[in-house]
Amino acid sequence: MTPNPLRVPQDRRLPRIAGPCGLVLFGVTGDLSRKKVMPAIYDLANRGLLPPGFALTGFARREWADQDFAQVVHDAVKAHARTEFREEVWRQLSEGFRFIPGDFDDDVAFERLRRTIDELDQVRGTGGNHAFYLAIPPRFFGDVVGQLKEHGLADPASDSWRRVVVEKPFGHDLASAQELNRVLDTAFPDASVFRIDHYLGKETVQNILAFRFANTMFEPIWNNNYVDHVQITMAEDVGIGGRAGYYDGIGAARDVIQNHLLQLMALVAMEEPTSFDAAALRIEKQKVLSSVVLPRDLSRHTARGQYAAGWAGGEKVIGFREEEGIDRRSTTETFAAVKLGIDTRRWAGVPFYLRTGKRLGRRVTEVAVVFKAAPHLPFAATSTAELTQNALVIRIQPDEGITTRFGSKVPGTAMEIRDVNMDFAYGGSFTESSPEAYERLILDVLLGDPPLFPRHEEVELSWRILDPVLDHWAERDASGRGPDEYASGGWGPDSADQMLERDGRAWRRP
Amino acid sequence: MIAIEQTNAAGIAAALVRARRNAGSPAMGMVLTLVIIVEDEYADVALDQTRQASREHPARVLAVVLGDKRGRGSVSASVGIGGGWGGETALITLTGEVAKHPESVVLPLLLPDSPVVVWWPHDAPPDPAADPLGRLAQRRITDSAAVARNKSRVLAELCAAHAPGNTDLAWTRLTPWRALLAAALDQHPLKVTGASVSAERGNPSADLLGAWLEDRLKVAVARHVSDGPGITQVTLDTKAGPIRISRPDGRLATFTTPNRPDRPIALKRRDVPELLAEELRRLDEDDVYAATARRLANPSARPTRKKAR
Structure with missing residues (x-):
């Protein structure tokens, strides 16, 4: 094939527009579809990144016609899209809307889906390229994937592709993750499976990579010679809201630590990849994840809790066990903290403390690299009383950026040193018009770019790390020592503070 | 905005520091200096357009209004930060003799090390790279579609004078x-x-x-x-x-x-802030535009219909 004369590598203004294709969305009524996926599709179209003739097919157990589905998408886009609503963009999109009513085990419905896809290839020119977005609970994955396979929807004709997108959670322990992967694997090769962790956008991953590997001044100190410990926090100020059905029995560790926090840890701790393609990155992340060790005594180095009724952010809130749909005796944790080590030359002896919780002080996700104190301070002890350890904080949410914390002399005749913060926000630079996580992911799926999101090996490695902790907690539950209560609107249970005190450290207030 | 009369570059620089301190010394994270050369009556419009583009590219924006070049030189400025702005801004009015030497005011106000972009929202010098202010910049943005008349001829002249770093919003629109x-x-x-x-x-x-x-x-x-x-x-x-x-x-x-x-x-016609934001995204030489400008400026090299067959 001759190269496209209009596309030259030097022409970096030209965005890559996805080739002809369509997306089939399972579970169109859920929050995820309405708040994230549909608006992201509109935003992509608005930016001119979707191909002409793009088709969106909804599949759900509703007696809807195509217009009803279009109305649902319209409302979702109006309410949640990040870019302005434009009639012409809407017209471009809406001609490609289709809806298939049916159950996930309904052969007739899947047969209709197959015919619809064939019809779209004819009238919209989607060229046999289709992605299936499973915005449904994981227990239905088996049914849907099985049906896709059975009706020949998973097998692309030559010169076309079929891909599948799944959301976290990727199982609830190692065994279920392997089972999930087996199910997907029966129909789709690994390269066609796109897993999305909606907490961790591609933009964030690339920001961390640029920060670590495009600069000289951080890498020399990024090791156990200078780093005392690392704290990775994801705090949410909200409770479980209406997600009781999903959350009860899952808990904070499975929901957040297994995927999001371990991914962040891998990105911060990994060695420099040989290139920035997805495969090279994956190798380095897998190396870190396979070097992770758990402390021997898990009861002293892990903590968990449930939020109690109280006041959070000026609002009166109920406790976790009083939430609608939660068992009064539930032992599901809404706060989890673990201490991990990484057995490599770079990180030996540097603990990584991971914590996450709901109903905490404020919404924040950050990685704080805390440095060792200077080995000698040529000042009087009174001069440095207010000086703590230097820290470098990679802020992920909200207001992505970098903060460094270092000592500085207080102006004046007395020699007094105090901590100051220096802050950089990406916010200024690129967030305004850069696509958000879902846009990037959907575009990756349609372009066929291998995503930076975890493949099944990483998912399984993460479960290998977390499974012993979960087993340990289950044993404690069995002996009547469930999660500790913690005050809503604070920073977690006392046991979490004690966990760091034992090591002579303290949690940062994020 | 802090307004200062009868000042010079050092006075404007001091006012910028003062404005920043008044705002609580926020981290600015500015990535470039953008110099706008604009007529008095369009200065507000141009600043507003820059404000929208600056969300993506926080910048020190120096809007330079060149007044009457006769008489005693006078520099006045109005300086501010914040207010929905991703950076800091100074509107500098030069009248009298100093209007012939605007680079003497602008040079000391450029951000250290950071790239410099010059933008002429309307009429531009025929050879932007040779212009005293244009010379300071890595990127010189003109807009041949915004000149008063003979847009095509203006574009052809700009293309003939093309130098690395020159670009035109007529190209960005494409x-x-x-x-x-x-x-x-x-x-x-x-x-x-x-x-x-x-x-x-x-x-x-x-x-x-x-x-x-x-x-x-x-x-x-x-x-x-x-x-x-x-x-x-x-x-x-x-x-x-x-x-x-x-x-x-x-x-x-x-x-x-x-x-x-x-x-x-x-396929919407985009407005100036969007074009400006795209233009500021990359400040290295646009080889494809250079080749296109060369082609446009040299019609004799154009393929004929016969040749194409």
Whole structure:
């Protein structure tokens, strides 16, 4: 094939527009579809990144016609899209809307889906390229994937592709993750499976990579010679809201630590990849994840809790066990903290403390690299009383950026040193018009770019790390020592503070 | 905004520091200095457009108004930060003798090390790279579509004087068209045997699109005049049939390719803040524009219809 004369590598203004294709969305009524996926599709179209003739097919157990589905998408886009609503963009999109009513085990419905896809290839020119977005609970994955396979929807004709997108959670322990992967694997090769962790956008991953590997001044100190410990926090100020059905029995560790926090840890701790393609990155992340060790005594180095009724952010809130749909005796944790080590030359002896919780002080996700104190301070002890350890904080949410914390002399005749913060926000630079996580992911799926999101090996490695902790907690539950209560609107249970005190450290207030 | 009269570069620099301190010394994270050379009555509009673009590119913005060059020199400025602004701004008015030496005021106010961009929202010097302010910059942005008259001739002159770092918003306006055309050939890797561009009379973007297609496809590009707005249709002829993008209303286009159904596609005419934001995204040399400008400035090298066969 001759190269496209209009596309030259030097022409970096030209965005890559996805080739002809369509997306089939399972579970169109859920929050995820309405708040994230549909608006992201509109935003992509608005930016001119979707191909002409793009088709969106909804599949759900509703007696809807195509217009009803279009109305649902319209409302979702109006309410949640990040870019302005434009009639012409809407017209471009809406001609490609289709809806298939049916159950996930309904052969007739899947047969209709197959015919619809064939019809779209004819009238919209989607060229046999289709992605299936499973915005449904994981227990239905088996049914849907099985049906896709059975009706020949998973097998692309030559010169076309079929891909599948799944959301976290990727199982609830190692065994279920392997089972999930087996199910997907029966129909789709690994390269066609796109897993999305909606907490961790591609933009964030690339920001961390640029920060670590495009600069000289951080890498020399990024090791156990200078780093005392690392704290990775994801705090949410909200409770479980209406997600009781999903959350009860899952808990904070499975929901957040297994995927999001371990991914962040891998990105911060990994060695420099040989290139920035997805495969090279994956190798380095897998190396870190396979070097992770758990402390021997898990009861002293892990903590968990449930939020109690109280006041959070000026609002009166109920406790976790009083939430609608939660068992009064539930032992599901809404706060989890673990201490991990990484057995490599770079990180030996540097603990990584991971914590996450709901109903905490404020919404924040950050990685704080805390440095060792200077080995000698040529000042009087009174001069440095207010000086703590230097820290470098990679802020992920909200207001992505970098903060460094270092000592500085207080102006004046007395020699007094105090901590100051220096802050950089990406916010200024690129967030305004850069696509958000879902846009990037959907575009990756349609372009066929291998995503930076975890493949099944990483998912399984993460479960290998977390499974012993979960087993340990289950044993404690069995002996009547469930999660500790913690005050809503604070920073977690006392046991979490004690966990760091034992090591002579303290949690940062994020 | 802090207003200062009868000042100089050091006075403006001090006012910028003062403004920043008044705002609690926020981290600015500025990535470039943007110098705007603008007439007095358009200064507010240009600053507002920059404000929108600066969300993506926090910058120190120096709007320079060159007044009457006769009489005693006088520098006055109004300086501010914040207020929905991703950076800091100074509106500097030069009158009298100093208006002949604006670079003497601007040079000390450039951010250390960071790139400098100069933007002429309307009339630009015929050779921007030789302009005293243009010389300070890595990137010189003109807008041949915004000049009062003879837009095509102004563009041709700018192209003839092209120097690395020069760019024109008439080129930036083409990106969505070019992206679609490139995507069309991605999908249909066919040999293009001829092409045509329809646009309203005197549309510099259409001139550039024609030159780009000629340069890349090595075919003659026919030009047709339409009622606009802007470019209304582009056709690439192939053996399998035409690839055509037709946009009669400036908003919604119809995308026609061989053996595929016609499809609507949104193709909005973008406004200046969006163009400016795209322009500031990359500050290295735009090789494709350089080649296109060379082609446009040198019509004798254009392929003829006969040659194309």
